[in-house]
Amino acid sequence: MDLARFSRTVAPLGFFVVGLLPSVLGLDFGYHSSESLEKFLKAVNQNYPSITHLHSIGKSVAGRDLWVLVLGRFPTKHTIGIPEFKYVANMHGDEVVAREMLLHLIEYLVTEYGKNSEIEQIINSTRIHILPSMNPDGFEASDPPNCMFSNGRFNKNMFDLNRNFPDAFEANTAEIQPETQAVMDWMQNENFVLSANFHGGAMVASFPYDNSNSAIAAKGVTPDQDVFRHLAKTYSLNANMSRSDGCDDSNRFEDGITNGYSWYPVKGGMQDYNYIWGQCFEITLEISCCKYPPASSLQNFWAINRPALIKYMKQVHLGVKGQVFDIRRNPIANAIVEEVGRSHICPYRTNQNGEYYLLLLPGNYTLNVTVPGSKSITQKLELPAGQQLYSARNYDIVYPGPTVRATSPTQAASCPKAVSVSSNNGAMPLKPTTFALSFLATLLPTMVLPQTH
Incomplete structure (x- = not known):
């Protein structure tokens, strides 16, 4: 001005x-x-x-x-x-x-x-x-x-x-x-x-x-x-x-x-x-x-x-939410859940309840799920337009294989170390x-x- x-x-x-x-x-x-x-x-x-x-x-x-x-x-x-x-x-x-x-x-x-x-x-x-x-x-x-x-x-x-x-x-x-x-x-x-x-x-x-x-x-x-x-x-x-x-x-x-x-x-x-x-x-x-x-x-x-x-x-x-379970329906903490093509600097991980939340617009997506010490699996899903305004699509994931012992969520090894700034x-x-x-x-x-x- x-x-x-x-x-x-x-x-x-x-x-x-x-x-x-x-x-x-x-x-x-x-x-x-x-x-x-x-x-x-x-x-x-x-x-x-x-x-x-x-x-x-x-x-x-x-x-x-x-x-x-x-x-x-x-x-x-x-x-x-x-x-x-x-x-x-x-x-x-x-x-x-x-x-x-x-x-x-x-x-x-x-x-x-x-x-x-x-x-x-x-x-x-x-x-x-x-x-x-x-x-x-x-x-x-x-x-x-x-x-x-x-x-x-x-x-x-x-x-x-x-x-x-x-x-x-x-x-x-x-x-x-x-x-x-x-x-x-x-x-x-x-x-x-x-x-x-x-x-x-x-x-x-x-x-x-x-x-x-x-x-x-x-x-x-x-x-x-x-x-x-x-x-x-x-x-x-x-x-x-x-x-x-x-x-x-x-x-x-x-x-x-x-x-x-x-x-x-x-x-x-x-x-x-x-x-x-x-x-x-x-x-x-x-x-x-x-x-x-x-x-x-x-x-x-x-x-x-x-x-x-x-x-x-x-x-x-928006998007999708849910929990990741093992085959005995125990929630898996610290599992990485991300949409293919949207890898984050710090991978997004499930909390202590095995919960994940991903903000996504309507469309077709493939979720990549990785449990510590195990191989990744993928899950395809569709997020239609006009979803319920007060809830993302609920999509629980059962991870195949042996029962996984719950662990506390931690930062991924690839996540930058937190440092202070000037x-x-x-x-x-x-x-x-x-x-x-x-x-x-x-x-x-x-x-x-x-x-x-």
């Missing part, structure tokens, strides 16, 4: 933080402090105990809890056949819109349960995890009003959390931050299938890979590119991200989606970590041109994003949406340019 347009955008911004919330049903459209966020989540859990579970997955550098609210028919534990889904917001503390959107999503889900058949089916068929703020310290340190960059982007140790995860393409040696470690531990304790993480500063749905290297023939392209494009469009087309003007004249994304690496490379990003090490398909959602817009705009953001938030959750039921402090790439400001930056060397995911 040009300087005049930037001035018009920033000048009218206002800001406030609401006090204590009067009730679960009274969530207002304002920015909520970490204390208010915690009180709201605790009130939701207290008022809807049968379908919610509240827990902290860890603490920030400053000791603030990273609260996750779980919604589901069986919210306290994993249930065989029910996939795990998550939303994460505010990993950059100054990108605040989605933090509020997820609070309103929580209120909508719990108050509509029992009245709205769509919401009831989603909650009954899915275990939904919502982390409204991954970086509460950054949020509290942000300097609103600010459409662009502020120090609140980083955690209290001044690390960019979306440059702090292990990377399969570039190995670096920086200390993993408490917030990053908490999310990594959380992923190890759950069996997430689908996820999205939210940012601000652009309007686009970005999908893996965010990084690449010379070993990847098609730079940044995953073996699941068709599924990722579908997932990204599911959100972008339902949230009006596909408009041609984007956020400024330098930012145009067809259908409102982009491959992350094609946009610009990100080393140590969370979505690649989810997809490679976590067996979880994740996309990055940039849902506001302005990182910290006026509170008066939040109700409109909610109206725009609510349909997409609901539609995207349903995508966890925080990139002082060497952040320019955000594409601010390309037009780069000339201005040469005139004002002390000006800090914004950055998105």
Whole structure:
């Protein structure tokens, strides 16, 4: 955007933080402090105990809890056949819109349960995890009003959390931050299938890979590119991200989606970590041109994003799911189950219940199944269009041969060793949406340019 347009955008911004919330049903459209966020989540859990579970997955550098609210028919534990889904917001503390959107999503889900058949089916068929703020310290340190960059982007140790995860393409040696470690531990304790993480500063749905290297023939392209494009469009087309003007004249994304690496490379990003090490398909959602817009705009953001938030959750039921058993119907953990032609950097393996989940579009597929110490077998199946919206096709596999002793799932030998990455402090790439400001930056060397995911 040009300087005049930037001035018009920033000048009218206002800001406030609401006090204590009067009730679960009274969530207002304002920015909520970490204390208010915690009180709201605790009130939701207290008022809807049968379908919610509240827990902290860890603490920030400053000791603030990273609260996750779980919604589901069986919210306290994993249930065989029910996939795990998550939303994460505010990993950059100054990108605040989605933090509020997820609070309103929580209120909508719990108050509509029992009245709205769509919401009831989603909650009954899915275990939904919502982390409204991954970086509460950054949020509290942000300097609103600010459409662009502020120090609140980083955690209290001044690390960019979306440059702090292990990377399969570039190995670096920086200390993993408490917030990053908490999310990594959380992923190890759950069996997430689908996820999205939210940012601000652009309007686009970005999908893996965010990084690449010379070993990847098609730079940044995953073996699941068709599924990722579908997932990204599911959100972008339902949230009006596909408009041609984007956020400024330098930012145009067809259908409102982009491959992350094609946009610009990100080393140590969370979505690649989810997809490679976590067996979880994740996309990055940039849902506001302005990182910290006026509170008066939040109700409109909610109206725009609510349909997409609901539609995207349903995508966890794409494809096929099931269990791998031996001939005595004992579940086999640690078996590799992948579609032929879609081998992953870290092979996708069954969990302790022998469960597998593969997100696939309708079509004909051949599954390759490998049990540790045994030969592979293949299974052909068809995934027809128009499947039941609230369940992937259930396809159990009985592995022939002797009884297999269950083992704990482990990473495959071919999976890259998890290594930390540099925080990139002082060497952040320019955000594409601010390309037009780069000339201005040469005139004002002390000006800090914004950055998105």
